[in-house]
Amino acid sequence: MSVIEASDLGLTFQTNDGPVHALSKIGLTVEKGDFVSFIGPSGCGKTTFLRCIAALETPTEGTLTVNGMTADEARRNRAYGYVFQAAGLYPWRTIAGNVRLPLEIMGYSKAEMSERVKRVLDLVDLAGFEKKYPWQLSGGMQQRASIARALAFDADILLMDEPFGALDEIVRDHLNEQLLKLWDRTEKTIAFVTHSIPEAVYLSTRIVVMSPRPGRITDVIESPLPKERPLDIRDSTEFLEVAHRVREGLRAGHAYDE
Amino acid sequence: MRNVFPILTVVAAIVLLWYAGAVWMNSAWTLDRADGPLSFGEVVRDTMSQDRPRLPAPHQIGAELYDTVIDKAVTSKRSLVFHGWVTLRSTLTGFALGTIMGILMAVAVVYSRTASMTLMPWAIISQTIPIVAIAPMIIVLLASIGVEGRAVPKAIISAYLCYFPVLVGMVKGLRSPDAMQLDLMRTYNASASQAFWKLRLPSSVPYLFTSLKVGIAAALVGTIVGELPTGAIRGLGARILIGDQFGNPIMIWSALIAAAVLAGVLVSLVAVMQGVAMKRMGFAR
Numbered sequence A: 001m002s003v004i005e006a007s008d009l010g011l012t013f014q015t016n017d018g019p020v021h022a023l024s025k026i027g028l029t030v031e032k033g034d035f036v037s038f039i040g041p042s043g044c045g046k047t048t049f050l051r052c053i054a055a056l057e058t059p060t061e062g063t064l065t066v067n068g069m070t071a072d073e074a075r076r077n078r079a080y081g082y083v084f085q086a087a088g089l090y091p092w093r094t095i096a097g098n099v100r101l102p103l104e105i106m107g108y109s110k111a112e113m114s115e116r117v118k119r120v121l122d123l124v125d126l127a128g129f130e131k132k133y134p135w136q137l138s139g140g141m142q143q144r145a146s147i148a149r150a151l152a153f154d155a156d157i158l159l160m161d162e163p164f165g166a167l168d169e170i171v172r173d174h175l176n177e178q179l180l181k182l183w184d185r186t187e188k189t190i191a192f193v194t195h196s197i198p199e200a201v202y203l204s205t206r207i208v209v210m211s212p213r214p215g216r217i218t219d220v221i222e223s224p225l226p227k228e229r230p231l232d233i234r235d236s237t238e239f240l241e242v243a244h245r246v247r248e249g250l251r252a253g254h255a256y257d258e
Numbered sequence B: 001m002r003n004v005f006p007i008l009t010v011v012a013a014i015v016l017l018w019y020a021g022a023v024w025m026n027s028a029w030t031l032d033r034a035d036g037p038l039s040f041g042e043v044v045r046d047t048m049s050q051d052r053p054r055l056p057a058p059h060q061i062g063a064e065l066y067d068t069v070i071d072k073a074v075t076s077k078r079s080l081v082f083h084g085w086v087t088l089r090s091t092l093t094g095f096a097l098g099t100i101m102g103i104l105m106a107v108a109v110v111y112s113r114t115a116s117m118t119l120m121p122w123a124i125i126s127q128t129i130p131i132v133a134i135a136p137m138i139i140v141l142l143a144s145i146g147v148e149g150r151a152v153p154k155a156i157i158s159a160y161l162c163y164f165p166v167l168v169g170m171v172k173g174l175r176s177p178d179a180m181q182l183d184l185m186r187t188y189n190a191s192a193s194q195a196f197w198k199l200r201l202p203s204s205v206p207y208l209f210t211s212l213k214v215g216i217a218a219a220l221v222g223t224i225v226g227e228l229p230t231g232a233i234r235g236l237g238a239r240i241l242i243g244d245q246f247g248n249p250i251m252i253w254s255a256l257i258a259a260a261v262l263a264g265v266l267v268s269l270v271a272v273m274q275g276v277a278m279k280r281m282g283f284a285r
């Protein structure tokens, strides 16, 4: 069964300067266990699309189903973990407390909570930092904590909006590697927004290339790369070919624009 | 400790200026009474020890404070400890009342558009009316509905001044979570009350303490104003009034100093509580 199905999806913001067509005629199907990356120039509607899936934004045209229901029903069923560009940890909660937040809201038992907190913090390599406060951690560690927070409950869809955008390349590589392992272990469906071509190619099973005004999909690339991906796969010819195609897609979007 | 030196310098400068002012302002009375020409030393000596000086010298106030704080029995009507206690009690009651009112109103303002449109203008108007105009009315009104004594009206006047900074601070604090943090709550499908207890309220704590510091000082001012209208015989405000009626500046000034010290202590206590709370909540760096 497909997890996310969008057809002819459109979203127009009514602003004081007139309508802004953030999304137009978006058609996309995401299967269970897919790792889908969205890439495209700034303002092409990547965030908006992700927010539509999470029912934080309501499309003005077309249909969108998540797990066979409307996006808002899926939200109420707690189908998503959402990782924002900024870690957005609560400064008054420890790392463990931050990860526990969704669990408290969803009413997990005490024992279950501590078991899960421990498990996901292990998963993101933050064991031992339970009692630290966010400001005591580096930006990369905070971002990992926010990923742990999104993993703590049983959402089978992970929505990530440029989660590593603010981090340096080395940390980013490391987190990408970890994210792939994590995806492999948890079998979640991941929708991932990025500006980086290598990141998109390295992580994804499918790459969705978008272009702006109005925001639309210009290309969907199925990755031929195997599921097992060491970092040096980025030097392989297949990798470079995919990267090339993404770049062409991005360029085509721009040409159309001019 | 590095701060002590500049603080002491400023205090010394104030005391010096004060003495100079006392000599200058009280000398008229000295010269009025003089039979013949006086030397500068004689003038200065006299200005330092008048019974009803225009501006009492610091050591005169010190002596009065020593007498009324240390020497008098704390139950005596002449003890500043007694009057200070009366004022303190009413200040704390008014502070508690005002804080609760301010917080509840802030919650209403943040959650209801109607409340925000109706309450806020009234709250602002309430603060533009001089408290000295309102205080007697509150006392009269409460007396007419049978509230005996001064404690209740004083606390209400005190709360009247105190709730406003708390209201403004808490509205700001409860609105401080950004869109992303609220969206996060939405993705968890959190209820409104969960979003309040787990996000809005904790976010507002730093704002709350900042306004509590203003609030407790305002509560003290409110209490003293509540003690001023005729009839009050207890409290620092009453001391100021009585000193005024009996033309006793030393009494007025020592009550003023006592009120200032009380204010300083109360604000510092709130600051300490703020420090502890911030630290325990992990805000401290």
Ligand SMILES: Nc1ncnc2c1ncn2[C@@H]1O[C@H](COP(=O)(O)OP(=O)(O)OP(=O)(O)O)[C@@H](O)[C@H]1O
Binding pocket: A013, A014, A015, A020, A021, A022, A040, A041, A042, A043, A044, A045, A046, A047, A048, A049, A215
């Ligand atoms: N709440 C809103 N109100 C009005 N316009 C909006 C709103 N949110 C987004 N837009 C507009 O919709 C378009 C798409 O925005 P979106 O944030 O989805 O872009 P993006 O692809 O995520 O860009 P970036 O890579 O810079 O994050 C932009 O033109 C933006 O100005």
Ligand SMILES: [Mg+2]
Binding pocket: A046, A047, A048, A161
């Ligand atoms: Mg974006």
